Amino acid sequence: MVDVAVPVRARELHLVGRPDPDVSEDHFAEVEAEVGEPGEGQVLVRNEWMLLSVVLKDLMETEPNPDLPMPAYALGEPPWAPTVGTVVVSRHPEVAEGDLVFHNQGFRQYAITGIGEWEGTRLDRDALPSPQHHLLISPGMTAWRGMVTVAGVGEGDTVFVSGATSGVGSMAGQIARCRGAAKVIGSTGSKDKVDYLRDLGFDDAFDYHDGSLTERLAELAPDGIDVFFDNVGGDQFSAALANAAEGARFALCGTLSRDNPVLEHETVIVKGMTIRGFISVYEPGDQEEFTAALGRWLRDGRFVFAPTVVEGGLAAVPKALVEQLGRRARGVTMVKLSDD
Amino acid sequence: MVDVAVPVRARELHLVGRPDPDVSEDHFAEVEAEVGEPGEGQVLVRNEWMLLSVVLKDLMETEPNPDLPMPAYALGEPPWAPTVGTVVVSRHPEVAEGDLVFHNQGFRQYAITGIGEWEGTRLDRDALPSPQHHLLISPGMTAWRGMVTVAGVGEGDTVFVSGATSGVGSMAGQIARCRGAAKVIGSTGSKDKVDYLRDLGFDDAFDYHDGSLTERLAELAPDGIDVFFDNVGGDQFSAALANAAEGARFALCGTLSRDNPVLEHETVIVKGMTIRGFISVYEPGDQEEFTAALGRWLRDGRFVFAPTVVEGGLAAVPKALVEQLGRRARGVTMVKLSDD
CATH class of the missing domain: 3.40.50.720 (NAD(P)-binding Rossmann-like Domain)
Incomplete structure (x- = not known):
């Protein structure tokens, strides 16, 4: 077990409105929900960093852009978003508690995910300097x-x-x-x-x-x-x-x-x-090659890491979204979801 | 020596006018010129088949199309054109009399050419069913x-x-x-x-x-x-x-x-x-691969050989050119330059 107390309930941000035509902070509502327990083959992840994507507005629309190869967002649920976090309970044989995991269950403090091609992915924590860097992938x-x-x-x-x-x-x-x-x-x-x-x-x-x-x-x-x-x-x-x-x-x-x-x-x-x-479909081998290169470049200082960081957890996200969609963000925009 | 009498003089077709705006038969004149003797490293070729190219009109213009990666035609000379023929006198150590050669000295009955990347090329006569087929290359x-x-x-x-x-x-x-x-x-x-x-x-x-x-x-x-x-x-x-x-x-x-x-x-x-x-620049290895494939396809009948053939030698070329430029030609257009 990782030395983190897992609460019974935790916060999520739900999509409760759609752009008309702009995105406003009212389109999101903070909700408390049960964290739950992972089933056989699943893990419970404490989310640490989440990516805000430029296509987020398209995904919020009632009629999502059919050219995007991604699922649109449903009302009354947390939107999906690329997220990294640490496993706090594992019921998957190849994932240990303390491992770093990538998944798409963003907009919430905790997530339960399977491990596999279309679900969560176990990351090599040491490949990049910090969990935050893994969101660059x-x-x-x-x-x-x-x-x-x-x-x-x-x-x-x-x-x-x-x-x-x-x-x-x-x-x-x-x-x-x-x-x-x-x-x-x-x-x-x-x-x-x-x-x-x-x-x-x-x-x-x-x-x-x-x-x-x-x-x-x-x-x-x-x-x-x-x-x-x-x-x-x-x-x-x-x-x-x-x-x-x-x-x-x-x-x-x-x-x-x-x-x-x-x-x-x-x-x-x-x-x-x-x-x-091209659309962003790639082979697992490419990802390994890229991650290894990125790790070298970050460690030797050739790759400048200067994301737009949203501090303040989920509560800060609606305002950040409105700002990002107003094109004020620069580089990769990341939300810090936990305090450590 | 190949058993062909080489004449002292032979015919050429010279460019003597430029499109105004159309090409006419008057833009060409038949001229008799000395065949000459090949120098060291050269061969004398009896031309057999010549290609009429679709870009010929561009090459005839005073202001040739700068986008064509080929030299324009000069007045008072035979235009260049892809040609195949048989070596009748060789002063090149690696080319024998009777060999088939490709070169660009068309619009004439005989040609003297060096052998090398930008001059003549010795062909493998047996790679394709007949000399004519080599013009498909x-x-x-x-x-x-x-x-x-x-x-x-x-x-x-x-x-x-x-x-x-x-x-x-x-x-x-x-x-x-x-x-x-x-x-x-x-x-x-x-x-x-x-x-x-x-x-x-x-x-x-x-x-x-x-x-x-x-x-x-x-x-x-x-x-x-x-x-x-x-x-x-x-x-x-x-x-x-x-x-x-x-x-x-x-x-x-x-x-x-x-x-x-x-x-x-x-x-x-x-x-x-x-x-x-792409423009038609290619590696020698590609040409070998293509020639081998073309030979197989021609011999097994999968490749249909149906060029537009101009009979009647050089004398027939001006009329054929006017027709080809009038877009009546179909497929590859070839001129038969010799009678055997």
Whole structure:
């Protein structure tokens, strides 16, 4: 047994309203519920850190975005969210009390989960410096898939990330740098966020509201862009295409801009470009490789860990959500769910 | 020595005019010139078959298309063109008289060429059934690169080729079929050409002038298109994208339509598509693999050999060129340059 008293009842945050059209704090209600006991093969987890995702608003809608490969949120229940915590009671033969577990039962202090591909996953606690860092794996694997598996980023590449202050975007840029990219450029939506990207180690960053995107990229990447990690589409895609180097690889991850760009068909041919869309499905082997790399980079200080952290537990979440959806968050946003 | 008398003088066809805006027979003049003798390391080739390329008109222009990775044609000289012929005098240590050679000195009865990467290439005469078949290698390698190297066509794929009656397009469709594609669909510009595609073994073919391309493809490929080999762009690209299957691979080869399509950015992501442009640069190993496969397919009758053949030697070429440029040619167009 871990030396933590398990309460009989604990708090959860339920979804009780839907965006109309904005998200407000009233859409959530704090509820006390029984913690319960794990069944055979399950574990009881004391939740420590939870991720706030940028697609959360889509998942709150009555008519969820059918393009998202994730279940929408139901009313009267805690929404799901990537979460890490420590096992306090285990009835699973391969998980010990004290082990660190990843699962999707967020928005609550305690969770009961099975262990398996679609349920909880036992984490190697020592692979990363702290439990909090393990929450990077979820956005990080999307960034890794785009940068490494899809775009094959490597030594000497000039890299552009659009929407670079998102959790995934910020990690994509850092992964590129850690893998030897010659130059990493990020676009974002405000002066503050430009500064944030510089703090993360982006070589250059700009506010997409400032002047011509195509000219800006031509200045920043005079020899062309080798790898483009695109969270936006629209004009940013067009500007990247106009500045693509020969053999450029574009990894399309998101379409924040709802405008479809024109495809310069002949340019794609003449430059021998590859444009590939992907969703965040990946092989377990990739996750091991990424986690090992992230651990090295965090320990040697090459990967800058600067998440937006929401302190104050579940009670602070509704306000944080409203702020995050107002696009004030920078990088990965994490909620601290317990005090130790 | 090969038992062929080598004449002192032979005929060539010179470019003497440029399109204004159309190509006419007057743009070519037949000239008699000295055959000459090969220098050390060179061979004298009696030309047998020459390819007429679809980009020939671009190469005839005063301001050639800068997107073509090939030299334009000079006035007062024979244009270059992919050609095969038999060595009648060899001063190269590794090439024997009687060997079959590929080079780019077309539009003439005899050619003197060096042997090397950018000059002539000795062919394995027995790899394909006849010298004529060796001319398939040039368009065939472009088709192979797009279908096999870029798109990775394989068993069970539903394949769509736009501009399928071009030399490259017709070979792309046949390569897909020979590699086990479940269904190969081609688009072209006339009823006659639709019939031609069916004769080549395309499972379905349609005239792009007939109705909605998107609806037509939806009928012909109800489970979606896995591989698209695009010679056209514009509406055909858009229709293929609208009908793409999950994980579809698009190989962009040419932009016959000058209209750029709109890129449905989110569709590329949600379907996990890959869109890749390529030009016909390839590794020697690819050529060996392709030639071996083509030899097997020709001998077992799976690959239908139905080129447009121009008989009558050089004298027949100007008229044939005007016709080919008028888009009446179907498949690979070859000129027979010698009578045996």
